[in-house]
Amino acid sequence: xxxxxDSPVTELTTEECWQLLASHEVGRLATTAGGVLDIxxxxxxxxxxxxxxxxxxxxKLVELTINENVxxxxxxxxxxxxxxxxxxxHAQQLDTMSEVDQAKTLGIPDLFPTERPRVVRxxxxxxxxxxxxxx
Amino acid sequence: xxxxxDSPVTELTTEECWQLLASHEVGRLATTAGGVLDIxxxxxxxxxxxxxxxxxxxxKLVELTINENVxxxxxxxxxxxxxxxxxxxHAQQLDTMSEVDQAKTLGIPDLFPTERPRVVRxxxxxxxxxxxxxx
Numbered sequence: 001x002x003x004x005x006d007s008p009v010t011e012l013t014t015e016e017c018w019q020l021l022a023s024h025e026v027g028r029l030a031t032t033a034g035g036v037l038d039i040x041x042x043x044x045x046x047x048x049x050x051x052x053x054x055x056x057x058x059x060k061l062v063e064l065t066i067n068e069n070v071x072x073x074x075x076x077x078x079x080x081x082x083x084x085x086x087x088x089x090h091a092q093q094l095d096t097m098s099e100v101d102q103a104k105t106l107g108i109p110d111l112f113p114t115e116r117p118r119v120v121r122x123x124x125x126x127x128x129x130x131x132x133x134x135x
Numbered sequence: 136x137x138x139x140x141d142s143p144v145t146e147l148t149t150e151e152c153w154q155l156l157a158s159h160e161v162g163r164l165a166t167t168a169g170g171v172l173d174i175x176x177x178x179x180x181x182x183x184x185x186x187x188x189x190x191x192x193x194x195k196l197v198e199l200t201i202n203e204n205v206x207x208x209x210x211x212x213x214x215x216x217x218x219x220x221x222x223x224x225h226a227q228q229l230d231t232m233s234e235v236d237q238a239k240t241l242g243i244p245d246l247f248p249t250e251r252p253r254v255v256r257x258x259x260x261x262x263x264x265x266x267x268x269x270x
Contacts, residue, residue: 008248028208030165030174039165039174039206041219071174073163082246084176111217111269113143134246 012129017085020129021074022046025109030071031091043109050123051087052103054116070122077134085129087122094119147264152220155209155264157181160244162209178244185258186222187238189251205257212269220264222257229254
């Protein structure tokens with residue numbers, strides 16, 4: 001892909017992707033729990049080049065996709081430009097009390113008024129991002 | 136789920152979901168093309184209770200997921216409340232010239248400055264939405 005400044009589309013560096021991930025608090029998680037494709041919004045926080053979020057005890061994510069592949073996306077658009085960042089990785093439920101207690105100190109955003117006692121970490125395997133000028 | 140007005144979370148009706156889908160122009164599509172889970176933003180338009188969008192000729196979506204299951208999401212958050220709509224369905228590339236020509240009259244938004252000559256329609260199988268007051 002042409003990444004010159006004249007190109008309407010530029011690839012983001014991994015560092016730029018992490019900066020953008022750290023600047024958001026809501027993204028969308030895609031899962032294939034039990035063979036069923038799903039997508040839903042989550043609030044998250046970046047911790048040491050991983051994503052940490054809370055979820056409910058009965059969700060498909062916790063029951064079925066832990067240690068399976070997930071994909072996560074953030075984006076932003078305004079009148080002049082836009083960007084998106086996509087992260088592929090493995091979701092891992094935090095099991096030990098010390099892991100959960102440590103995660104709770106990270107300040108995971110709490111926009112959704114639902115019970116979400118479980119803590120999940122997404123360890124990335126691949127991260128990409130694009131910025132583009134609007135046509 | 137408690138859908139009373141006092142509940143912080145309310146389920147949206149199918150009609151409300153379509154109204155919100157029609158009010159957005161960017162959403163995120165999740166696919167499992169070739170067994171690989173992916174997620175990416177698309178610009179789309181609502182047409183007769185389906186979604187129509189354009190994509191490039193070499194994308195995994197066109198090559199591999201046509202007629203397979205996809206999931207699509209929009210959301211919005213402000214200081215007081217938020218909502219999300221999730222649509223599950225089947226993606227179908229429009230093949231005939233008349234189908235493509237008709238789709239091009241729909242005014243599919245063109246935010247992304249990339250070549251996207253193929254037209255895909257997502258026929259929904261299931262649509263859900265939630266609105267919530269922020270905590």
